[in-house]
Amino acid sequence: MATSEADGGPGEDGRPGGGSGPQPELDVGRLAGRLAEAPDAQQRIRALLGAILDVSAKLDLSVVLRRIVVTAMELAGARYGALGVLDSEGTALAEFIPVGLDEEETDRLAGVALPHGRGLLGLLISDPRPLRVDDIAAHPRAAGLPPGHPPMRSLLGVAITVRGSVYGNLYLTDRRDARPFDDDDEAVVVALASAAGVAIENARLYERLRSGAEQFQRLLLPSLPDLAPFTSWSLYQPATEPALLGGDWYDALALPGGARAMIVGDVVGHDVRAAAGMAQVRNMLRALAYDADLPPGALLSRLDRTLAGVAEPTMATVCVARIAPTGDGAGWSLLWSSAGHPPPLLVTADGRARYLEGEPDLPLGVDPLLARADHRHELPAGATVLMFTDGLVEHPRRDLGETLGIVADVAAAHAHGPLESLGQAVARARPSDGHDDMAVLALRAPAGGAPGAAPVMATGSATSGSYRRRAAR
Structure with a gap:
């Protein structure tokens, strides 16, 4: 289809009756009868x-429009x-989506302005009835x-309405058999346009829902x-589906005595x-971390007991790490x-990466009386600690060891660059299926000696997939 129309001036529109008005509602019975009379009726229906x-199965608006x-x-x-x-205003074209141009045709039209609907293509704007031009x-x-512009001879145009208003116009040119568009073509495209209006409205509602869900989630961070x-x-990245709005979060605060707390869950x-439950758990963990100078295991145990006593039943996985100067x-x-x-991923300044081993305890919300273990490891100067939720690595058709390895390899390859570059590279490499939201948190130690501050880090993830199976052992 043309990427630019030749906008002509005012004049006869060449349509019987002319004038403007709303597109007539689709007469399904008349359409079915017309299609049934066609030689290839069953195949076409x-x-x-x-x-x-x-x-109708598509939900991304840009995908829906092109698919139409x-x-x-x-x-x-x-x-x-x-x-x-x-x-x-409904008086001109604001967006134009052409399909069918090959690479050579596209290159020849580079720089040509998109049409605004003031010429032949504007007939459907002023009079949104089906238009056929031989x-x-x-x-x-x-x-x-x-x-x-490639030569074009015949045209079939049909308006697409959404909630009673014309949303846009669907244009087709040049049948491949070189014949003009006929009544059957018009009938089937009008039927598609009717369904397209519903699909577009669904996609628009989906986009509003997705945007609202993402905004809600980000307001909590x-x-x-x-x-x-x-x-x-x-980094926080929402799920691809609004229904998969999750409980991932990150947080950070300075604690009394010069310690630091960083939380992802x-x-x-x-x-x-x-x-909403995530916000409640996050705030409880923040308050406990600020008020109590506890090692990670004890902090998790206290959080678990608090949740059991004052909140609705809640389950989450959490990894808390405390970074302190050596003696x-x-x-x-x-x-x-x-x-x-x-486990946390440790990336040293010389480009080596390893996951810190330590059998995980049960998730929060399973047994509030459980005693939780602490694990210790040296943190070299300039090293990076990377923690993330399962939305980064879990894929239903890939082994968890494989996806964890991808994250480690990417992080190691960016160990020499800025911390932001490392984090963004890991997020871009995201080996999961992308259907879950994710949070990623990275902390890099200074290149010199420790001045005596004691940061605290915490990350958490939904209990699902392999983590749920590991926790059940």
């Missing part, structure tokens, strides 16, 4: 129903197609095609404070209630405890 189901064009081209056997989306060049509203002498980086579940002040010591969570 099956193709139409399959196309409607295919378009491709489907219409397939149903009518058209060489080119396009969908023009109207502006807020010879575009001979039409009174056509003024030629721009230089480099703070900005990381200054954690000097450490540098820090964090995930309450089990994927809905708004899980996100001689020459380095740092990492103390951590895991409640069913994947």
Whole structure:
């Protein structure tokens, strides 16, 4: 389809009756009767129903719009197609989605302005009834095609309405058999346009829901404070489906006595209630970490008992790590405890990466009387500790060891660069299926000796997949 229309001036529109008005409602019975009279009726009806189901199954608006064009081209056997989306005033095209141009045709039209709907393509804007033109060049509203544009002869245009208003126009040009578009083509494309309006509205509602869910989740997340002498980086990425809104979070605060607390977690579940529960758990953990100078295992135990006593039943996995200067002040010591969570990843400044071993205890919410173990490891100068939720690594068709290895390899390859570069590289490499939300937290030790501050880190993840199986042992 054309990437630029020749906008002609005012004149006869070449349509019987002319005028403007709303698109007539689809007469399903009349349409079925018309299609039934076609020689290939059964095949075409099956193709139409399959196309409607295919378009209706999409939820991403950009995918829906392009799929509508491709489907219409397939149903009518058209060489080119396009969908023009109207502006807020409904008087011009604000977006134009062409399909069918090959690479050479696209290159020739580089820099050509997209159409605005003031010429031949504007007829459907002023009068949103189906439009068929057998010879575009001979039409009174056509003024030629721009230089480099592929030749086009016939046109079929159908308006797409959403909630009673014209959303845009679907244009098809040039049947592949070189015949003009006929009544059957018009009938099947009108039927598709009717279903397309519903699919577009669903996609728009989906986008609003996804945007609102993501905004809600992000409002629960703070900005990381200054954690000097450490540098820090964090990321929250929502799930691809609004229904998978989860409980991932991160947090950071300065504790009395110069310690630092960093927290990432995930309450089990994927809905708004899980996100609300996450906020409750996060705030409890923040208060306990600030008020009590406890090792990680004891802090998790107290949090578990508190949740059991004052909150609705909640399950989550958490890994808490405390980083403190060694006794001689020459380095740092990492103390951590895991409640069913994947282990921290340690990346040294010379580019080596390893997951810190330590059998995880049960998740929070299983046994509040459980005694939790602490594990210790040296943290070399300039080393990075990376913690994340399962949304980074869990994939239903990939082994967990494989995805954890990918994260370790990417982190090691970026050990020499800035912490932000390491974190972003890990997020881009995300080996999960992307259907869960994720949080990633990274903390890098200073290159010099420890000045005596004692940071605390915590991360958590939904209890699912292999982590749930490990916790059940």
